[in-house]
Amino acid sequence: MPATFGYVLNMYDTEINFITTLVNYLTELDTKITCSNDPDDEFDPSKWEEGTDHVPEFNFSIDGEYFFTLKRGYINYGVYESPLSSIARSYLVLNGNTIQQINMNHQNAGGGWNYTDANTRIFTISDIVNDKFVLLSIGGTTVSNANYNCKFTFNSIYAKGSSKKYSSIYALSDVAFEKNTLFNISARTFSPIGENVNGTFTSRFSYTCPPGTIDYIKSSVYLNDGQKQFEITSIYDSTTVAIGDTVSLKDGPYLAVGTNQLVKV
Numbered sequence: 001m002p003a004t005f006g007y008v009l010n011m012y013d014t015e016i017n018f019i020t021t022l023v024n025y026l027t028e029l030d031t032k033i034t035c036s037n038d039p040d041d042e043f044d045p046s047k048w049e050e051g052t053d054h055v056p057e058f059n060f061s062i063d064g065e066y067f068f069t070l071k072r073g074y075i076n077y078g079v080y081e082s083p084l085s086s087i088a089r090s091y092l093v094l095n096g097n098t099i100q101q102i103n104m105n106h107q108n109a110g111g112g113w114n115y116t117d118a119n120t121r122i123f124t125i126s127d128i129v130n131d132k133f134v135l136l137s138i139g140g141t142t143v144s145n146a147n148y149n150c151k152f153t154f155n156s157i158y159a160k161g162s163s164k165k166y167s168s169i170y171a172l173s174d175v176a177f178e179k180n181t182l183f184n185i186s187a188r189t190f191s192p193i194g195e196n197v198n199g200t201f202t203s204r205f206s207y208t209c210p211p212g213t214i215d216y217i218k219s220s221v222y223l224n225d226g227q228k229q230f231e232i233t234s235i236y237d238s239t240t241v242a243i244g245d246t247v248s249l250k251d252g253p254y255l256a257v258g259t260n261q262l263v264k265v
Helices: 015-027
Strands: 004-013 033-035 057-062 065-075 079-081 090-094 102-105 119-130 133-144 147-160 165-172 189-192 199-202 220-224 227-232 236-238 246-249 252-258 261-264
Touching: 004 015, 015 033, 015 057, 015 119, 065 147, 065 165, 119 261, 133 261, 189 227, 199 227, 220 236
Parallel strands: 102 133
Antiparallel strands: 004 119, 033 057, 057 065, 065 079, 065 090, 090 102, 119 133, 133 147, 147 165, 165 189, 189 199, 199 220, 220 227, 236 261, 246 252, 252 261
């Protein structure tokens, strides 16, 4: 399917309907993206022993591998989980057991609301999805210095190799809301899922092709301290390309996700 840049989920509704729409949007991108939590349950205090002290959360997996959790939160001189008994102005993002929590502002003004309040809530979503690669960029935006910038954006990547699966998860804050920013994976650190190994991309091309032509290799190499750690076959290494451009190869269109990287769309 094609890549989608800057889809705005903008709803004047209750929080449960907003989050239900978000969950449905993400899981309908591809059958390998799943969520193990039902919004109807998460927002129903009667389903939980702690009642209104329950903090709604939504656990997402890609291709059967746990990937990240969205958790109801509040940001006010600190990052806090927000139970149903409190107002919320954000969703926190957690990955596995990491302590870091990332705010994603889901509204276009300050303050916060109860989960039953109808009001305007906003997320901005960009994605690239194919059989072996998923990029999800989810967050809020803000007007900053006359530029439309990313505000607390969570950017996750899943990439399948010949025998392993790889991930890269970043937080972006106050960066230019542009395709060549959100879709640029050139400097991203990847790790095989479940392994304590990581690497960053290096291109095997030291030259530039004439306009209208391109050379490429059907894999990307990742190094750590100059040593090869692994290859990812769902990301191609290529001669120089413009990030965000679509390139036609023999088997169809590819999107440039780095100055020397391509993924199939």
